[in-house]
Amino acid sequence: MSKKTGAALLSILFSFVFLLASMFYASGSGSSGISLMEILPTLMKGSGTTEYSILLDIRIPRILLGLAIGGSLSLAGVILQGMFRNPLVEPYTLGISGGAALGAALCIVTGLNRIFPDFAMPLSGFIGAFFVALPISLINIRRGIVKTEGLLLTGVMISYISSSIVTLILAVSRTEDIQSIIFWIMGSLEEPSWLLILTALSLSFICLALSYVFSLDLNALLLGEDEARHLGINVERAKKVLFLVASLLTGVSVSITGIIGFVGLVVPHFVRMFAGHDHRVLLLVSYLTGAGFLIFCDTLARTVISPVELPVGVITGILGGSLFVYVLSKKYHAR
Amino acid sequence: MIYLFLMSLIVSIHILPDAAYAEGHTPKGAPQRIISLSPAITEGLFLLGAEERIVGVTTYCHKPPQAVKKEKVGSVMETNIEKVVSLKPDLVIGTGLTNQKDVKKLKTLGINIVIFSITKDFTQLCESFSGLGRLLNKEDLARTMIDESKKRLLQTQRKVSALPRKKVFIQLGAKPLFAASRDYFINDFIEYAGGINIFKDARSGLVSREEVVRRNPEIVIIATMGDTGENTGEKEMKMWQRYKTINAVKNKNIFLVDSDKICSPTPVSFADSLEDIAKIFHPEAFK
Numbered sequence: 001m002s003k004k005t006g007a008a009l010l011s012i013l014f015s016f017v018f019l020l021a022s023m024f025y026a027s028g029s030g031s032s033g034i035s036l037m038e039i040l041p042t043l044m045k046g047s048g049t050t051e052y053s054i055l056l057d058i059r060i061p062r063i064l065l066g067l068a069i070g071g072s073l074s075l076a077g078v079i080l081q082g083m084f085r086n087p088l089v090e091p092y093t094l095g096i097s098g099g100a101a102l103g104a105a106l107c108i109v110t111g112l113n114r115i116f117p118d119f120a121m122p123l124s125g126f127i128g129a130f131f132v133a134l135p136i137s138l139i140n141i142r143r144g145i146v147k148t149e150g151l152l153l154t155g156v157m158i159s160y161i162s163s164s165i166v167t168l169i170l171a172v173s174r175t176e177d178i179q180s181i182i183f184w185i186m187g188s189l190e191e192p193s194w195l196l197i198l199t200a201l202s203l204s205f206i207c208l209a210l211s212y213v214f215s216l217d218l219n220a221l222l223l224g225e226d227e228a229r230h231l232g233i234n235v236e237r238a239k240k241v242l243f244l245v246a247s248l249l250t251g252v253s254v255s256i257t258g259i260i261g262f263v264g265l266v267v268p269h270f271v272r273m274f275a276g277h278d279h280r281v282l283l284l285v286s287y288l289t290g291a292g293f294l295i296f297c298d299t300l301a302r303t304v305i306s307p308v309e310l311p312v313g314v315i316t317g318i319l320g321g322s323l324f325v326y327v328l329s330k331k332y333h334a335r
Numbered sequence: 336m337i338y339l340f341l342m343s344l345i346v347s348i349h350i351l352p353d354a355a356y357a358e359g360h361t362p363k364g365a366p367q368r369i370i371s372l373s374p375a376i377t378e379g380l381f382l383l384g385a386e387e388r389i390v391g392v393t394t395y396c397h398k399p400p401q402a403v404k405k406e407k408v409g410s411v412m413e414t415n416i417e418k419v420v421s422l423k424p425d426l427v428i429g430t431g432l433t434n435q436k437d438v439k440k441l442k443t444l445g446i447n448i449v450i451f452s453i454t455k456d457f458t459q460l461c462e463s464f465s466g467l468g469r470l471l472n473k474e475d476l477a478r479t480m481i482d483e484s485k486k487r488l489l490q491t492q493r494k495v496s497a498l499p500r501k502k503v504f505i506q507l508g509a510k511p512l513f514a515a516s517r518d519y520f521i522n523d524f525i526e527y528a529g530g531i532n533i534f535k536d537a538r539s540g541l542v543s544r545e546e547v548v549r550r551n552p553e554i555v556i557i558a559t560m561g562d563t564g565e566n567t568g569e570k571e572m573k574m575w576q577r578y579k580t581i582n583a584v585k586n587k588n589i590f591l592v593d594s595d596k597i598c599s600p601t602p603v604s605f606a607d608s609l610e611d612i613a614k615i616f617h618p619e620a621f622k
Contacts, residue, residue, distance in 0.1 A: 032421035050421055057444055058417050113435070172539050174518070179412060179432050190416070192440040307407045307415040308394055 011275040015285045019067075019292035026063050026299040027055065031306040061197055062189045066295035068200035069189065069253045070263055074290025075204070076249040077264035078271070078282055079211055079242050082218040084148050090265035091250035094155035095136060096129045098162030100254040101185055103128020105169045108180045121184065122196060125255030132158050133247040137240075148225075151243075186311035187258035189298045196256050203252055204287070207245050211283050214238050218279040260313050263290055266320040273327065293320070365472040366426035366447075370408055370419055373430045375600030376451065377402050379467045382601055383476055390422045398595065416440050426470065457488070457523045461602050484602035488527060491606070491613050494620045495529030501616055503530035504552035504583070507594075509567050512547070513540045520605075524597065528613035530554065548578050554616060555583040558594035590615050 028036030034051050042051045076091040091097065107113050107124035116123075136158060140151040166185070170178055191197055211218075217238040220228035228235050250264070267290040268282075275285045297315040304310065370391035371377040377396040380389055386401065391408040406422060409415040411430075414437040419427060427448040429438055441448045449470060454460050461481045468477025503525050505515045515521035516537040525532040533550040534542055555575055559568035568591045575581065575589055583589055592615075597608045614621050 031415050031418040050423060053444060054417050054420050058420065058440075171541055180435065183412065183434055188434075188436070190434070190436050190440065192436055192443050302415070302417075307418045308410050309413045309415055 007276070008278070008281040011271075011281060011285050012288070014274070015271070015288035015292065019288045019295075022292040022296040022299070023063055023067075026066070026295050027059050029299050029303050030054065030059060031303070061191065061194065062298060063295055064201060065189050065191050065197045065257065066298050067291040068197065068204045069257050069260065070267075070291040070294025071287040072200070072204040072207070072249040072253045072290075073260065073264040073294070074267035074271075074286045075208060075211065075283065076246040076253075077268040077290075078279070078286040079218070079246045080264075081268050082279060082282075083221060083239055083242050083246075084152060085222065085224075086148075086152065087269065088265075089152065091246060091253075092259070092261060092264065093152065093159065094247075094250075095132045095158030095162065096155075096247055096250040097254045097259050098159040098166075099132025100125040100129040100251060101166050101259060102162040103131070104184050104255070104258075105166045105181045108177050108184070109169055109173045113180070122252075122255040125184075126251050128162075129247065129251030129254060132162065133243075133251065137243060148239075184258045187260040187313045188309075189257055189294075189312060191256060200252055200256050204249065207249050208283065208287050211242065211245055212280075214242055215279040215283055218242070218283075219277075222277060260294070260316060262313070262316040262320045263294055266316075266324045267293055270324065270327065273331065366424075366470065368422065368424045368426070370422060370424040370427045371396065372408070372414060372428060372433050373411060373451070373600075374398060374402075376428045376430070376467065377405075378600050378604070379464055380471070382480065382603060383468055383471055383473050385471050385473075388471075390424055391419065413437075414441075416444075419446065420444060428467075428470070454520060455518050456520050457527070457602070457605060460520060460600075460605060461485070464602050481602050484606040487606040488609060491609050492527050492529075495613050495617045498529055498617050498620060500529055500531050501553040502533050502551065502582075503554045503556065503616070504533050504547055504550070505556045505558065506571065507540065507558050509571050511541055512544060514542045514547075516540045521597070524605075524609055524612050527609055528616050530612075530616050544578075548581055551580070551582055553582045553586070553588060555581070555589045556612070556615065557589070557591050558597055559591060 024036060027039060028034065032051075032054055034042060034054060038051070039055065042049065042055055045052065047053075047056075073091055077089075080089045080091065080094070081087060103124040103126070104121055106128070107120050112124065113120045136151060136154045139154055166181070170181060173181070217228070217233050217235075220231050220233045221235070221238070223231075225235050253260075268286050271282060271286045271289050275281050294312070294316070297319060298312045300319070301310040301312045301315045304315075365388075367388055368390045369380065369385065369388050371380055371389060372393055374393065374396045377389070377392045378398045380386070381399050381402065389402075389405055392402055392405045393409060393411050394407050395411050396402040396405070406418075408418045408422065411432050412434055414429075414433060416437060419441065425447060427441060427446055429448055429450050431450070431453040433450065438448060438450060451463055451466065454463050461484075464481060465474060465477045468474040505521050505525060507513045507515055507519070507521070514534040514537060515525070515532065516539065517532070517535045519540070522532050522535060533547075533552050534540070557568050557571045572589050572591065575584055578584055592611070596604075597612065
């Protein structure tokens, strides 16, 4: 085994252990105080008890959704950052989340969410995301060439436009609606529907596998588009597929959990620091680390000022942001 | 900022039972372990003598003072499902402000949850209160209290009805400036107390200062909502002094009221606050 393979395996192992640790930590923390030591006895006693229901019906679905969404968002982040070769790109800079937020806000004020309570919100969030992502890519794909810079700029602008329209909707809507919209924008891993949780989970796995097919293309793209083309990579096709995968991951995530910022931006950078730049390793490690990070943040969000739950975005922002600044400053200081 | 704005709205919200839920989902026999997800409901439960049966409230439930001692299950908008489940309630009462996802989750967990929607006037407030009474098997007590409050309300109305009506602006929020439009029960206060709400026609409570100045109220009442030691009320009072053309400023008719007081969630406190407001409008009638 070469030194490089060893390091890759080590980082995969490390991120996997991190994910498992945060899953355990999450299942053992909560306001009703079932600790890690009590989990096994509780499960052994079987269904019927309150503790069993809390573990299986409340904590576990949240952990699984955290796995799916954290994984999806950081995977989308890695793909986009690789493709754009721009460190500031994340799923949200492309306007996808803005579109989703707009879709959800419209769904609430039109009352659609009351007519179809189970699927209206995720669906309109998703449609919103695609109505935004689609024109972005159409505007910027001319004669089969995806213009990276244009894509980014248009995305940022669309993001601004959508958030302004959402604010406009907030200003004129009824009290009850304002509340629902704000909730949705703040982002939360509470999701009663198992179907949606499993959809998110399987989609994130499929996209992880799909992006693997393009991991070598992503590696080549790091050198620059022309260089990648010289290496025999079908750059345009790779970019189109990857953009679609990233949009799908973000659209579905945002539509189910609302806007959870920072995971897609910070985790990939973090991961690159210890896992290197090879996308064959990076994709998987980012997925695992992102999932672990979101589950961990969500656990903090539900417990720091329990019984009140904080929006998980508060924790991802504060924790992720400060940790990242700290690590970055150390890294540059060492040079 | 949007949170402050929301907070100010929340305090002013009342409840009305959603007929569909309140009817069908009520268990037989009076519930013994109740969780309230709204300050208004908590206060109503106390009024109806169900204090002992409350096992959980929100962090916003301050009235009556004993409510603070109860176990907390979250804020008005965010419910900690885990906490609710661990308290083993046989009835959870939520409002239109309770997170839809939380409601759905509690239902799938087999917890009996009743949702009261938001009330917009005194009539709905009474319906809501009797709905609460019905849930507790104390409808008669609720009815008596409602009748009593209605009587007091009529008394107040009678005192001011012959007096000239004044143009009134009740300010519910400062940043952004928020007025009580007809969608808020505050509008009822103004009308019953013998005033004219200058923003009765407003579709949303978001109004401009310019419009307030143009509509020239004779009385300005500032409710110090969600005020956490920032003296918003005093600042707003000073702010209005700058607009010398407003009659309320000329005649020094700007008043501060405690929002906790006027945002009365029960028919009983509605009658109390109405009297306070009527006194502001027509001090001569109460001498």
